[in-house]
Amino acid sequence: MKAAILESAPGELIVIDDVEHDAPGPREVVIQTAAAGVCHSDLHYMQGKYRTRLPTVVGHEAAGVVVDVGSDVSYVAPGDHVITCLSVFCGTCEYCLSGRLVLCSKRGTRRARGQKQRLSRGGEDIHQFLDVSAFAERMLVHENAVAKITPDLPLDRAALLGCAVTTGMGAVGRTAQVPIGASxxxxxxxxxxxxVIQGARIAGAGRIIAVDRLDSKLATAIDFGATETINASEIDAVEAVKDLTGGGVDFAFEAIGLKETTEQAFAMLRPGGTAVVVGMIPLGTSIELPGVDFMFEKRLVGSLMGSNNFRTDMPRYAQLYAEGRLKLDELVSARIGLEEVNSAFAQMEAGSVARSVIVF
Ligand SMILES: NC(=O)c1ccc[n+]([C@@H]2O[C@H](COP(=O)([O-])OP(=O)(O)OC[C@H]3O[C@@H](n4cnc5c(N)ncnc54)[C@H](O)[C@@H]3O)[C@@H](O)[C@H]2O)c1
Ligand SMILES: [Zn+2]
Ligand SMILES: [Zn+2]
Structure with a gap:
């Protein structure tokens, strides 16, 4: 099968090559990939800001159709439509049993070192990126890395639930638990x-202020539910938020992955406010905050994949889409072929797309 491989990092482009997947183990499933979204997280690994074993097949936000299942799989059967999620869970560790599935120890969900790996090329192991490796014509994953969906949800839009939607909506609904009317x-x-913006809208937030450096992104933000926008390339975003709100907001979400904007998010809080870091801040980067702010009960929290319980969340999000309350059509800026993946990452860096989706 054709797959997009990262051979070395940082600096190397992705190459398209032939890769094989193994037969499914007892709790594994094979999925015919229908679509996969291009997420900024992959770019962090390509640029060496995060590290993964190489070579690897990148991509982690996908949907498709089950074509084969292992002997012990009962959750899905061939023909089922599924979304993959990198938040694969074991179901038995302390985090899983206490409901924090994204922090799962992952014991038993991966093939052990020394064992034949799920992916290979010419007999050599290929690392499975984030337990998914979605930029490939088929995926071989643990059954606890998929959520079943109704076949009426179009798979190119379903793919976006695999990361972007679950991360943003979950940051609001699960991590921060934004109450009605909050700023x-x-x-x-x-x-x-x-x-995050449409999650805040659906949660019933009051003012929703979007900050970006590109007017095109801010225009889309209004469509998704932002009530006000700030172009941070023109003015000091912290001052602007404080002016607009008379002192600061209840919740500030950082969805870029920078030290500077994380510190800005915290500085935008009113007393009692919570800043949520959704962006992936590069390895080795430290965040500096004024200590006195903790005397005002301000909080800074991380959010991994929106603190999801994806088998519960994804079908709910699909229902919100069916009811016209969750926007997915407008998230897809471009549908591309697998061989266009490098230009999709370049466009993401340039800021010209909301999401590119690879369709197979
Ligand atoms: N926490 C998680 O589990 C999780 C999951 C998925 C993605 N992420 C991370 O979320 C972040 C966003 O991902 P994405 O796919 O939406 O990326 P993206 O490239 O689509 O969006 C980033 C946005 O930030 C804007 N921007 C960049 N620098 C800015 C600045 N200095 N000030 C204001 N705006 C600026 C860009 O114009 C762009 O609109 C990435 O760091 C990604 O790795 C985290
Ligand atoms: Zn992602
Ligand atoms: Zn677990």
Whole structure:
């Protein structure tokens, strides 16, 4: 099968090559990939800001159709439509049993070192990226890395639930638990930030202020539910938020992955406010905050994949889409072929797309 491989990082482009997947183990499933979204997280690994074993097949936000299942799989059967999620869970560790599935120890969900790996090329192991490796014509994953969906949800839009939607909506609904009427700032209106914005709208937030450097992104932010926008390339975003709100907001979400904007998010809070870091801040980067702010009960929290319980969340999001309350059609800026993946990452860096989706 054709797959998009990252051979070395940083600096190397992705190459398209032939890869094989193994037969499914007892709890594994094979999925015919229908579509896969291009998420900024992959770019962090390509640029060496995060590290993964190489070579690897990148991509982690996908949907498709089950074509084969292992002997012990009962959750899905061939023909079922599924969304993959990198938040694969074991179901038995302390985090899983206490409901924090994204922090799962993952014991038993991966093939052990020394064992034949799920992916290979010419007999040599290929690392499975984030337990998914979605930029490939088929995926071989643990059954606890998929959520079943109704076949009426178009798979090119379903793919976006695999990361961007679940991360953004979950940051609002699960991590921060934004109450009705609360004031919200979202810094970064890309694929993930737009879903924080629409999550805040659906949660019934009051003011929703979007911050970005590109007017095109801010225009889309309004479509997704932002009530006000700030172009951070023109003015000081912290001062602007404080002016607009008379002192600061209840919740500030960082959806870029920078030290500077994380510190800005915290500085935008009113007393008692919570800043949520959704962006992936590069390895080795430290965040500096004024200590006195903790005397005002301000909080800074991380959010991994929107603190999801994806088998519960994804079907709910699909229902919201069916009812016209969750926007997915507008998230897809471009549908592309697998061989266009490098230009999709370049366009993401340039800021010209909300989400590119690879269709197979
Ligand atoms: N926490 C998680 O589990 C999780 C999951 C998925 C993605 N992420 C991370 O979320 C972040 C966003 O991902 P994405 O796919 O939406 O990326 P994206 O590239 O689509 O969006 C980033 C947005 O930030 C804007 N931006 C960049 N620098 C800015 C600045 N200095 N000030 C204001 N705006 C600025 C860009 O114009 C763009 O609109 C990435 O760091 C990604 O790795 C985290
Ligand atoms: Zn992602
Ligand atoms: Zn677990």
């Amino acid at each position: 919200v700032v979202v810094i970064g209106a890309g694929g993930v930030g737009l879903n």
